[in-house]
Amino acid sequence: MTRCSLLSHIVVQPCPEHRRREALLHLAAVHDPALQAGLQHALTTASADAWRGLWVAMEDEHIRAVAWVQPLANHTAQLWLPRHNDAAVPPLLSALQGWVHRQPITLCHVALPAPWAAWEDVLVNGGMRAMATLEHRVWTCQPPVAPQASLGLRPFTTLPLAEQHALLARVGEASLDCPALRDALPVKTLLAGFQAQAASAHPPHWYWLEHQEKPVGVLLLATLSSHWSLQLMGLLPDWRGRGLGRAIVRHAQTLAAQSGAHYLSLTVDAQNTPARRVYDQAGFESLGRERLLGWY
Structure with a gap:
């Protein structure tokens, strides 16, 4: 399925297999040392079916933004965010939300580190609901x-x-x-x-x-x-x-x-x-x- 944004020339679609490696470099976690280990584990354990949740926002032949809904056990999933929060992100999230709701996914979640205000606004506008502020202790x-x-x-x-x-x-x-x-x-x-x-x-x-x-x-x-x-x-x-x-x-x-x-x-x-x-x-x-x- 392909979706075209009416506000730009951005086209949102599932990532073509031959561009998967390039697309993954557009995920924020690739460039965040705190998230790299988690993403690496997700990538090495992903089944072939898991890549159906990797979506790209394209402008002509250029990848503008990428997000991945990684399937987890028990009908849950995790959203891996794009590297940049820009104009390509809202149509990408809108398409992914529709795709998630057509899947047997009960909950697709994302945990935002502080400061999270800018990303939270975009995600809420993209249909996500704020669930909690989590405090980690040791x-x-x-x-x-x-x-x-x-x-x-x-x-x-x-x-x-x-x-x-x-x-x-x-x-x-x-x-x-x-x-x-x-x-x-x-x-x-x-x-x-x-x-x-x-x-x-x-x-x-x-x-x-x-x-x-x-x-x-x-x-x-x-x-x-x-x-x-x-x-x-x-x-x-x-x-x-x-x-x-x-x-x-x-x-x-x-x-x-x-x-x-x-x-x-x-x-x-x-x-x-x-x-x-x-x-x-x-x-x-x-x-x-x-x-x-x-x-x-």
């Missing part, structure tokens, strides 16, 4: 602090799959952490995404939490190396505001430190003030913020 592992004894950790994957989904759904009820993301993706897709991050269908440090002989929440940790990641922690609505969030974080810190991990990282919605306060008290330092947007 804790340098130290000798563990004894966690609250009354909070029990039980292996999450011993629960039947239906109970796993039900527990995650209840933890997400009225949560302040990325509500738009939870609305966009079904629980089973979120769970599959966490499993992919942990590189395991049965991660060893995934737990459901027990307090006073009742399930009260979850703690999911990815432990691929000496840099652990707190993927998800949350409480059922009736158990929030009782200080249990601090106890969950102490459990996570203790597990990471005892294992010999060097760092424990996490991402939190910048609007989630109660969670950010808990992480402040636990010694997590901010690494920066990103703006999450998506077509869904």
Whole structure:
């Protein structure tokens, strides 16, 4: 499919195979050291079908802008942006939005580093919706602090799959952490995404939490190396505001430190003030913020 902009001589179309290598050089990530490793991994693992999402904005025979919708697992995708934010970008994004909505893609997302205002305006005009401001944090592992004894950790994957989904759904009820993301993706897709991050269908440090002989929440940790990641922690609505969030974080810190991990990282919605306060008290330092947007 080819689309011509009525405002210029720009023609937007899927990238011809013989110009793919040239087109990829027009992606912003090629020229950003912070993004190069991620793009390289995406390129080396891309299937032949993945290139259907590589689109170009052409002026005569010259490539003016390129964007790539990289398909991910579970009907999700990631948008790789053009190198320059110029007049060729709006028609390119408009064509890609239409293409994405014709695919079996539930969510196509992009995370913008600061400063993101200029790109956010263009993307929102291109049909994307702002979903959250993400704050990345890290804790340098130290000798563990004894966690609250009354909070029990039980292996999450011993629960039947239906109970796993039900527990995650209840933890997400009225949560302040990325509500738009939870609305966009079904629980089973979120769970599959966490499993992919942990590189395991049965991660060893995934737990459901027990307090006073009742399930009260979850703690999911990815432990691929000496840099652990707190993927998800949350409480059922009736158990929030009782200080249990601090106890969950102490459990996570203790597990990471005892294992010999060097760092424990996490991402939190910048609007989630109660969670950010808990992480402040636990010694997590901010690494920066990103703006999450998506077509869904």
